[in-house]
Amino acid sequence: MSTVTADLSPPLSLPFHAGALAVLAVAYLVVPFIGSSYLFEAILLPFLALSLAGVGLNILTGYAGQVSLGSAAFMAVGAFAAYNFNLRVEALPLIGSIVLAGLSAAAIGIVFGLPSLRLRGFYLAVSTLAAQFFVQWALTKFGWFSNNSASGVIDAPPLSLAGLSFEGPVGRYLFALTVVAVLTFLAYRLVSSQTGRNFIAVRDNETAARIIGVPVLRTKLLAFGVSSFIIGVAGVLWAFAYLRTVEPAGFNLDRSFQILFIVIIGGLASIRGAFFGAALIVVFPLVLSRLGAFLLGDIFDSGVLDMTQRIVIGAFIILFLVLEPDGLVALWDRLKSRITAALRRA
Amino acid sequence: MSASNFLLVGLSSEVAVPPDIAEHLALRATSAEVPGPRPDEALALELYGIDLSFGGVVALKDVDLSVRHGEIRAIIGPNGAGKSSLINVISGVYKPDRGHVAINGAAYRPVPTQKLAKLGIARTFQNLALFKGLSVLDNVAAGRAYAGRSNFLSQIIGLPHARREQTDARERARRVIDFLHLTPYLDRLAGTLPYGLQKRVELARALAAEPRILLLDEPMAGMTATEKNELADYVRLARDEYAITVVLIEHDIGVVMGLSDRIAVLDYGRKIADGTPEEIASDQRVIDAYLGVPPENEDGEGI
Numbered sequence: 090m091s092t093v094t095a096d097l098s099p100p101l102s103l104p105f106h107a108g109a110l111a112v113l114a115v116a117y118l119v120v121p122f123i124g125s126s127y128l129f130e131a132i133l134l135p136f137l138a139l140s141l142a143g144v145g146l147n148i149l150t151g152y153a154g155q156v157s158l159g160s161a162a163f164m165a166v167g168a169f170a171a172y173n174f175n176l177r178v179e180a181l182p183l184i185g186s187i188v189l190a191g192l193s194a195a196a197i198g199i200v201f202g203l204p205s206l207r208l209r210g211f212y213l214a215v216s217t218l219a220a221q222f223f224v225q226w227a228l229t230k231f232g233w234f235s236n237n238s239a240s241g242v243i244d245a246p247p248l249s250l251a252g253l254s255f256e257g258p259v260g261r262y263l264f265a266l267t268v269v270a271v272l273t274f275l276a277y278r279l280v281s282s283q284t285g286r287n288f289i290a291v292r293d294n295e296t297a298a299r300i301i302g303v304p305v306l307r308t309k310l311l312a313f314g315v316s317s318f319i320i321g322v323a324g325v326l327w328a329f330a331y332l333r334t335v336e337p338a339g340f341n342l343d344r345s346f347q348i349l350f351i352v353i354i355g356g357l358a359s360i361r362g363a364f365f366g367a368a369l370i371v372v373f374p375l376v377l378s379r380l381g382a383f384l385l386g387d388i389f390d391s392g393v394l395d396m397t398q399r400i401v402i403g404a405f406i407i408l409f410l411v412l413e414p415d416g417l418v419a420l421w422d423r424l425k426s427r428i429t430a431a432l433r434r435a
Numbered sequence: 436m437s438a439s440n441f442l443l444v445g446l447s448s449e450v451a452v453p454p455d456i457a458e459h460l461a462l463r464a465t466s467a468e469v470p471g472p473r474p475d476e477a478l479a480l481e482l483y484g485i486d487l488s489f490g491g492v493v494a495l496k497d498v499d500l501s502v503r504h505g506e507i508r509a510i511i512g513p514n515g516a517g518k519s520s521l522i523n524v525i526s527g528v529y530k531p532d533r534g535h536v537a538i539n540g541a542a543y544r545p546v547p548t549q550k551l552a553k554l555g556i557a558r559t560f561q562n563l564a565l566f567k568g569l570s571v572l573d574n575v576a577a578g579r580a581y582a583g584r585s586n587f588l589s590q591i592i593g594l595p596h597a598r599r600e601q602t603d604a605r606e607r608a609r610r611v612i613d614f615l616h617l618t619p620y621l622d623r624l625a626g627t628l629p630y631g632l633q634k635r636v637e638l639a640r641a642l643a644a645e646p647r648i649l650l651l652d653e654p655m656a657g658m659t660a661t662e663k664n665e666l667a668d669y670v671r672l673a674r675d676e677y678a679i680t681v682v683l684i685e686h687d688i689g690v691v692m693g694l695s696d697r698i699a700v701l702d703y704g705r706k707i708a709d710g711t712p713e714e715i716a717s718d719q720r721v722i723d724a725y726l727g728v729p730p731e732n733e734d735g736e737g738i
Contacts, residue, residue: 275591279587279590279591282597282601283580283590283601283604284586284587286566286569286576286577287577289566289568289569290566290580292568293565293566293567294566296564297565298566298580300548300551300557300558301552301557301577301578301580301644302549302553302581302582302583302644303577303580311587315587358568
């Protein structure tokens with residue numbers, strides 16, 4: 090019956106599930122056995138953390154249409170909250186600390202989302218910068234957050250879940266992969282629910298949304314809350330699984346922009362887009378440094394690399410905004426449909 | 436914001452505003468009857484003495500309007516006569532400077548936009564206001580947003596009541612889509628449809644809310660004569676099928692004559708005529724307004 094098929098919601102659900110399951114199967118069953126520790130430490134762990142942050146920001150910016158430049162601040166809130174819950178609450182399992190960290194980030198996100206009730210677009214983006222500067226300032230200013238460590242840099246606790254300990258690069262990879270997979274699935278459920286459609290309604294036409302009875306204010310704050318929750322957990326992964334240290338400096342404005350670029354390059358309003366964008370942002374500098382060292386030798390030192398990286402990524406963003414505003418995801422889909430069309434013809 | 440202007444509840448604030456005492460007394464006399472039986476059982480919508488201005492520009496001046504249950508009520512007038520402003524006052528997008536709107540007997544000033552759908556009012560917009568990033572089905576199902584009770588967590592988990600709600604919204608949306616012959620476009624993104632179809636999707640979204648009163652802001656603007664007649668048929672059909680009251684703004688006096696039960700004519704923000712199509716067609720002031728003859732304005736107001 091038609092209602093039953095309607096219940097499975099979005100029209101693209103089957104290929105998405107099939108593709109996602111295939112990727113997950115490879116990620117769990119193949120990668121841990123063939124990957125080198127370099128692959129895990131330098132590529133997959135930052136990729137996973139940034140992808141999750143991208144998913145979080147995409148809910149806010151891509152789906153609900155609220156621009157935010159404070160993503161790194163919410164990551165920092167997540168990382169420091171998880172550290173402190175873990176340190177100060179006895180017998181709290183790590184998963185509990187992570188959930189509470191996400192909730193702390195959500196609370197801060199909702200507070201800094203309040204201006205969105207009156208501000209839009211560019212002005213809102215600037216007001217979210219306040220989160221960026223305030224959080225970084227507070228974390229550096231008050232030693233309590235970093236347990237009065239002299240350097241402000243603290244070691245992350247070991248990862249364990251339900252009695253299993255996730256040691257070493259592969260263990261941390263599997264831990265991060267599990268967290269990312271679960272949250273991404275929940276995010277996907279959210280954006281294909283009525284609430285997700287309310288996000289899009291508010292983004293596309295706020296007045297019309299209000300008139301048909303979408304609770305606009307609540308919807309915006311919910312978007313800030315959910316988005317910050319996910320970004321906060323991404324911050325925990327960044328600090329606990331990837332860097333193994335927690336420090337405010339790693340969550341600066343550059344990181345916020347990086348996440349915004351991930352969303353723009355990957356594709357706004359697309360969960361997959363965050364992964365495409367993060368892959369590009371993480372892999373591209375490594376490719377560039379290899380390529381530069383190969384072609385130019387010693388001239389291509391870290392200073393030149395850094396500069397080249399910025400220039401090329403800047404060019405990428407301009408190109409994407411002009412030529413493919415829907416991002417890598419749209420390119421990918423077009424490629425896929427062309428290949429299937431060619432296969433059908435053959 | 437200015438919820439204290441709620442006329443029925445805020446009697447004290449009414450006293451605090453003294454500009455025209457006689458008027459307020461009259462107003463209170465009518466309001467006093469409101470909690471009991473409605474002042475006029477047959478009225479779905481009433482506007483009393485609506486004034487609206489933007490800075491120094493007067494958009495509406497002392498406009499009264501009554502809409503009976505189940506009728507198709509047209510508001511016509513030349514460009515800039517204040518037609519859209521009137522719809523925006525009824526739907527709470529604009530807050531009138533004076534006067535109030537009574538919906539099914541309860542008076543509001545301003546009309547609470549957030550609760551509009553719950554009050555049984557749906558509307559379309561002069562410039563398309565679809566959600567471009569949603570499919571036709573989701574756009575129309577969005578018309579049920581006001582009926583949603585489930586929160587985002589139960590939707591993520593897929594609890595039975597959230598699923599039921601979603602199925603129900605889609606089922607109703609499908610019926611309206613079918614009714615307006617939009618089924619072939621069900622899964623298309625609304626933003627990719629041609630203009631005439633987008634207008635119809637907007638009508639479908641409004642109908643999906645199953646309103647008692649439907650406000651249509653120039654539903655036929657930019658359409659060909661054939662499309663206009665087609666849409667007029669849909670409006671009439673919708674009224675008969677869903678038993679709704681329709682308030683319709685239209686520029687094209689020809690289409691309106693055949694479609695509406697009663698017509699109000701606005702010019703320079705004032706209501707210059709109100710009656711059946713036949714009365715309107717023979718009204719000298721209406722003819723003057725449409726042919727551009729300067730109206731005789733003894734008191735010099737409104738220009």
